[in-house]
Amino acid sequence: MIQKRGEKMENDMPLYDRLTEHIKLGRSSFHTPGHKGNFFTPELMELDLTELPDTDALFEAEGVILRCEKAAARLFGAERSLISAGGCTLAIQAMLRLASLRGGRLLLARNSHRSAVNAAALLGIEPVWIMPEGGKSYTGRITPEAVEQAFDEHPDITACYITSPSYYGELCDVKGIAGVCHSHGALLLVDNAHGSHLAFMKENVHPLALGADMTACSLHKTLPVLTGGALLNISSGTLAECAKSAMSLFGSTSPSYMIMASIDKCISYMFSEGAAAYRKCEDDVGELKKLAAGLGIPQPEGHCDPLRLTLNTASRGISGERAQLDFFEKMNIDCEFCDGENAVMIFTPFNTERDILRVREAISELGKLREISEINGRNEVPPELPEKVLSLREAVLSIPEMISVADAAGRIAADTVCPCPPGVPLIMPGELIDEKIREALADNNIHKLMVCR
Ligand SMILES: Cc1ncc(COP(=O)(O)O)c(C=O)c1O
Known part of the structure; x- marks a missing residue:
C-alpha cells in the first residue's frame, strides 16, 4: 500500500510515538497536568477497571467512591464534593444545571470559558452578561460593585457565575462578590478550574473558603491528578441533593477508574x-x-x-x-x-x-532585552455588547456554516469567537456581527468563523 504523506498506516502509531518522543526530550513542564509526570507509578495503569460489585459506580456512589468524595469534601471544606472524570467541563455543566433549577436569571461573566457558554446553551439559560474590568493585557476581574449594579438592573438574577483565578492568575474579590450575591438571595458559582491548589496556600484563598456556593475545580490542572480529573464542590446540603443527577445528565456512563483512583491518591497526598x-x-x-x-x-x-x-x-x-x-x-x-x-x-x-x-x-x-516603553494592550473588546438576535440555545443548535470573516457583516454568530482564548470573546452565539465587530475580528487575525445558516 502506498502511504500518503501524513497519513496513518495500520502499523503506525503517530500519536503514541509522538508522546513517547516528547517525554524523552526531558523538557520542563510548566503546563498541565499538575503531576508533571513525577507522581504516579505505572501500577496506576492496572486500575483501569469498571463498575464491579466491589468498585462502586460514580453516579450511584454509595461505597468506595462515596468515601473518596467525602474525604474530598473534608479536604476542601465543602458540604459535598462530587468527582468528575470528564474534566471541569462536566463540573461546570452540573453546576449550571443546579443553578437553573432555582429559576430566575444567571449573571454570567463575559470572560467565561466556552464550556460555560455551551452548557448554558444546552440548558436553555439566557444569561445577563457582566464585563470584567482592567483586562487590557489580561482577562480582567469581575468586581463586587459591577455585580451590585447588575442586581439593581436585573432583580430577577438568582445566580452569578465568575471565573477566578483567570488563566493569567488574576483573582477576583470572591468574598466581596459572595457578600453581594447573598444579600440578594442569589448563589455565587465559581469556575475555579485553575485554582484547586488555592486551598493549600499559606492563606487559604480557595473560592469555597471565601463564600462561593459552588466551585468547579480542574484538579488535574494544578494538583497531582490525571487529566480529566475534577471536582464539583458544593457548600449546602440542599443544592447537593440533586447534584449527582445533574452531573449524570452530561457525564459518560464509563468514567475512567484510573482518573478517579488518581483523585483518591491526590486527596490522600494533600492530607499528608x-x-x-x-x-x-x-x-x-x-x-x-x-x-x-x-x-x-x-x-x-x-x-x-x-x-x-x-x-x-x-x-x-x-x-x-x-x-x-x-x-x-x-x-x-x-x-x-x-x-x-x-x-x-x-x-x-x-x-x-x-x-x-x-x-x-x-x-x-x-x-x-531592551525595555519597550509603550505596550499595546491586546484583545481590545468593543465596550458595548453586540446586538442579540437569537437566544444562545437557538444559535448554538442552529445549522452552522463556516464563512470568511470578510463576508461576516450582517450574519449571526453560531459559536463563541475569542481573539486569543482565554479572553473576552468578541462575539457570542446569537449575536449580530456588525461592521465594527467584523473589523475587530479581522484586526485580531481571525479569518473564519461559524455563523447561523
Ligand atoms: C477557565 C476554564 N474553565 C474551564 C475549563 C475546562 O476545564 P477541563 O479542561 O478540565 O474540562 C478550562 C480549561 O482550560 C478553563 O481554562
Missing part, C-alpha cells in the same frame, strides 16, 4: 505531605516573581494566584509566542500558554529544581 510541598512551591514561585519584577518585567497587578507566573514578554519587544519559540523552547521550557504579549507558566511541587533553575535563567535572559 502535599500541603507543605505546595507552600514550599509558593516560596519558590514568589522568588521568581520577585526576580522578574526586579528586572522590570510586568506581571498582572493586584491579588494573584501565588503559583502562576505570567511574564509580559511584550515589555521586551517580543510576543509570548515568539518568546516560546526563540527563548523558552531553546531552554527546554514548555509554557502553559503564550499569547501576543505574555508567557504563562503553571508551577507545582512536581517541578524539579532543574525546572526552577531553567526559568530563573530564562527570566534573567529576558531581562537583558
Whole structure:
C-alpha cells in the first residue's frame, strides 16, 4: 500500500510515538497536568477497571467512591464534593444545571470559558452578561460593585457565575462578590478550574473558603491528578441533593477508574505531605516573581494566584509566542500558554529544581532585552455588547456554516469567537456581527468563523 504523506498506516502509531518522543526530550513542564509526570507509578495503569460489585459506580456512589468524595469534601471544606472524570467541563455543566433549577436569571461573566457558554446553551439559560474590568493585557476581574449594579438592573438574577483565578492568575474579590450575591438571595458559582491548589496556600484563598456556593475545580490542572480529573464542590446540603443527577445528565456512563483512583491518591497526598510541598512551591514561585519584577518585567497587578507566573514578554519587544519559540523552547521550557504579549507558566511541587533553575535563567535572559516603553494592550473588546438576535440555545443548535470573516457583516454568530482564548470573546452565539465587530475580528487575525445558516 502506498502511504500518503501524513497519513496513518495500520502499523503506525503517530500519536503514541509522538508522546513517547516528547517525554524523552526531558523538557520542563510548566503546563498541565499538575503531576508533571513525577507522581504516579505505572501500577496506576492496572486500575483501569469498571463498575464491579466491589468498585462502586460514580453516579450511584454509595461505597468506595462515596468515601473518596467525602474525604474530598473534608479536604476542601465543602458540604459535598462530587468527582468528575470528564474534566471541569462536566463540573461546570452540573453546576449550571443546579443553578437553573432555582429559576430566575444567571449573571454570567463575559470572560467565561466556552464550556460555560455551551452548557448554558444546552440548558436553555439566557444569561445577563457582566464585563470584567482592567483586562487590557489580561482577562480582567469581575468586581463586587459591577455585580451590585447588575442586581439593581436585573432583580430577577438568582445566580452569578465568575471565573477566578483567570488563566493569567488574576483573582477576583470572591468574598466581596459572595457578600453581594447573598444579600440578594442569589448563589455565587465559581469556575475555579485553575485554582484547586488555592486551598493549600499559606492563606487559604480557595473560592469555597471565601463564600462561593459552588466551585468547579480542574484538579488535574494544578494538583497531582490525571487529566480529566475534577471536582464539583458544593457548600449546602440542599443544592447537593440533586447534584449527582445533574452531573449524570452530561457525564459518560464509563468514567475512567484510573482518573478517579488518581483523585483518591491526590486527596490522600494533600492530607499528608502535599500541603507543605505546595507552600514550599509558593516560596519558590514568589522568588521568581520577585526576580522578574526586579528586572522590570510586568506581571498582572493586584491579588494573584501565588503559583502562576505570567511574564509580559511584550515589555521586551517580543510576543509570548515568539518568546516560546526563540527563548523558552531553546531552554527546554514548555509554557502553559503564550499569547501576543505574555508567557504563562503553571508551577507545582512536581517541578524539579532543574525546572526552577531553567526559568530563573530564562527570566534573567529576558531581562537583558531592551525595555519597550509603550505596550499595546491586546484583545481590545468593543465596550458595548453586540446586538442579540437569537437566544444562545437557538444559535448554538442552529445549522452552522463556516464563512470568511470578510463576508461576516450582517450574519449571526453560531459559536463563541475569542481573539486569543482565554479572553473576552468578541462575539457570542446569537449575536449580530456588525461592521465594527467584523473589523475587530479581522484586526485580531481571525479569518473564519461559524455563523447561523
Ligand atoms: C477557565 C476554564 N474553565 C474551564 C475549563 C475546562 O476545564 P477541563 O479542561 O478540565 O474540562 C478550562 C480549561 O482550560 C478553563 O481554562
